[in-house]
Amino acid sequence: MATERFTLDPGTRALLRDLGISLARVLRRAHLPAGVFAHGPVTMTAEEYYRFWAALDDEAADPDLAVRIGRALSVEVFNPPIFAALCSADLRTAAERIAAFKPLIGPVGLDVTAGRAGLTIAVHWPDGPPPPPLLTGAELAFWAALARIGTRHEVHPTRVTMRRPPRPTPATSAYFGTPISEGAADTVTFSTEDAARPFLTEDEALWTFFAPELRRRLSELEASATTTDRVRAALHELLPAGRSSINAVAAQLLTSPRTLQRQLRTEGTSYQAVLGDTREKLARRYLADRSLPTSQVAYLLAYDDTNSFYRAFRRWTGTTPEAARTGQQLTSA
Numbered sequence: 001m002a003t004e005r006f007t008l009d010p011g012t013r014a015l016l017r018d019l020g021i022s023l024a025r026v027l028r029r030a031h032l033p034a035g036v037f038a039h040g041p042v043t044m045t046a047e048e049y050y051r052f053w054a055a056l057d058d059e060a061a062d063p064d065l066a067v068r069i070g071r072a073l074s075v076e077v078f079n080p081p082i083f084a085a086l087c088s089a090d091l092r093t094a095a096e097r098i099a100a101f102k103p104l105i106g107p108v109g110l111d112v113t114a115g116r117a118g119l120t121i122a123v124h125w126p127d128g129p130p131p132p133p134l135l136t137g138a139e140l141a142f143w144a145a146l147a148r149i150g151t152r153h154e155v156h157p158t159r160v161t162m163r164r165p166p167r168p169t170p171a172t173s174a175y176f177g178t179p180i181s182e183g184a185a186d187t188v189t190f191s192t193e194d195a196a197r198p199f200l201t202e203d204e205a206l207w208t209f210f211a212p213e214l215r216r217r218l219s220e221l222e223a224s225a226t227t228t229d230r231v232r233a234a235l236h237e238l239l240p241a242g243r244s245s246i247n248a249v250a251a252q253l254l255t256s257p258r259t260l261q262r263q264l265r266t267e268g269t270s271y272q273a274v275l276g277d278t279r280e281k282l283a284r285r286y287l288a289d290r291s292l293p294t295s296q297v298a299y300l301l302a303y304d305d306t307n308s309f310y311r312a313f314r315r316w317t318g319t320t321p322e323a324a325r326t327g328q329q330l331t332s333a
Helices: 013-018 025-029 045-062 067-072 081-083 092-105 135-152 170-176 204-223 227-241 246-252 256-266 273-286 295-300 306-317 321-326
Strands: 003-010 042-045 111-116 118-124 159-162 180-182 186-190
Touching: 003 045, 003 273, 013 025, 013 067, 025 045, 042 045, 045 135, 067 135, 067 170, 081 092, 092 111, 092 118, 092 135, 092 204, 111 273, 118 135, 135 159, 135 170, 135 186, 180 246, 227 246, 227 256, 227 273, 246 256, 256 273, 273 295, 273 306, 273 321, 295 306, 295 321, 306 321
Parallel strands: 159 180
Antiparallel strands: 003 042, 111 118, 118 186, 159 186
16 A cells, blocks of 8 residues: 555645645644645655545544535646546546546546446545545545536435445535445445536547546556556456457557566466456445346456356355345455
């Protein structure tokens, strides 16, 4: 966890001022340098980033702070990847774009799943200690804020889950439009109608301007990632499209299958091992959402049929998907 980095955007200063919270006091509580914002974007280890959010929570001493942050968010405090996502046609497209460029913001993974239950966005944190509850709550509140800024409509999620939900308050329930329930992952779900509601901020020309620079920055970041990390990231994108072969991943990473296998062997693994591990972790996430039938989970993992998924899941866990759901033998990854 210590090797991963989060970026604390300079817009945080404006956000805290709008909230009436002293940045200097928060930094002191977090044992961070007073001049940390003096030279633009701030890069922190995950441990430092978590300390900042825990200190912010302590300084505010407000159980509704995550909601206040959601209501205070504006275009002025968004960083480039999120500002660019507002150029999208709708929330689903914006979520997919943010998921692709989320590594530029921090080592937080996003899974975007569109199904019969609507659009579900799941947040996944680095291995190690869990994030402060305020950080998780603010991340989920962000999606409601983004939907409202883009559509100029009071969009409410249909479901919000947290692994460690806060004590319910009237303000939180009013903001989300639904209580936060305990779940296997930190997720927010929007109806199919709201996910497709047009963004009035849509500007494809501006997105075309932003996208090349974002891709360049992402490529620079990925260049420092391990081959295993890059393969896993590619699979997250390719599996829902029904593509699981090493040829498809190699093409995505602009290399050859032979070179890819050689690089993975150097890291002590293989393509099949990474594929299996990625599928297992995604299966557990998808199955935690009971609105997704097993057949759709198999489809999202690029299995040819449900029986193939059943055999693989039994090999991983020793049980069936239905038994795992019934026994709550699922964890988010």
